[in-house]
Amino acid sequence: MCKQCETKPVYEFTNQRKLCKTCFVRWFQKKVLYTIRRFELIKSGEVVGYKFEGSFRDVVLEDVLKMFAEKSMVELIKLPTTKKLSKIAIASTTDLEADKIVHALINGGKLSSAVDGKMIKPLYLFLDKEVLLYAKLRNLRFKKTEEGTQDKISEFIDGLEKKHPEVKQAVVSGLLKINV
Numbered sequence: 001m002c003k004q005c006e007t008k009p010v011y012e013f014t015n016q017r018k019l020c021k022t023c024f025v026r027w028f029q030k031k032v033l034y035t036i037r038r039f040e041l042i043k044s045g046e047v048v049g050y051k052f053e054g055s056f057r058d059v060v061l062e063d064v065l066k067m068f069a070e071k072s073m074v075e076l077i078k079l080p081t082t083k084k085l086s087k088i089a090i091a092s093t094t095d096l097e098a099d100k101i102v103h104a105l106i107n108g109g110k111l112s113s114a115v116d117g118k119m120i121k122p123l124y125l126f127l128d129k130e131v132l133l134y135a136k137l138r139n140l141r142f143k144k145t146e147e148g149t150q151d152k153i154s155e156f157i158d159g160l161e162k163k164h165p166e167v168k169q170a171v172v173s174g175l176l177k178i179n180v
Helices: 021-038 054-072 094-107 128-137 154-161 167-179
Strands: 046-049 073-078 087-089
Touching: 021 054, 021 128, 046 054, 054 073, 054 128, 094 128, 094 154, 094 167, 154 167
Parallel strands: 046 073, 046 087
Antiparallel strands: none
16 A cells, blocks of 8 residues: 555665555656756756657656746757757666666777756656556556567576666666766
C-alpha cells in the first residue's frame, strides 16, 4: 500500500517504498523541478527548444517542460525552428546516460552530464521504466518502438541492473560527483 494514500501502489522503489498513481505522478514532477533547479538547466525568460519524435521519452519531456513553462517565464518551441534558442532539451534518461558513460570509459570517449553547453537533459535522473510509467499514468500518446540490437557492453549493463538495482544510477551519480 502507498504510505500516504493507503491505496494500491503502481511503483515500488528498491527500498520497498511504494507509491500510488497520484503520488507517483507528484513525485515524478517534483523530481523534474528539482533536477531543473539543481543543475540550473532553465532560467526565467529563456527560450527552450525540444525535439519531438513521438517516443515515450519525447512525450514525457514535452509534458514536463509544459508543466515547468506554466510555472515560470519560459517559452517552449518544438524543433526545428528558425527562432533563436537559449537551450535545447534532450529526452535522455539515466539508462541512456549510464550506457553512454560506460561506453565512453571502455572505448575512450567524451563524458557529458545534465548540462552540456546549450543542451539540457531534464530527465537525466530518471530510469526508462519510471519515464514509461509516467507516460502511461498520464495517458500520454507515444509511438511504441522496437529496441534495436544491443552490443555486449549494453547487454552487460542491463544484466548488472537486473541483479543489482541502482547500478545505472550509481554510474550517473559518480559522473556527477566528478563534474560538480
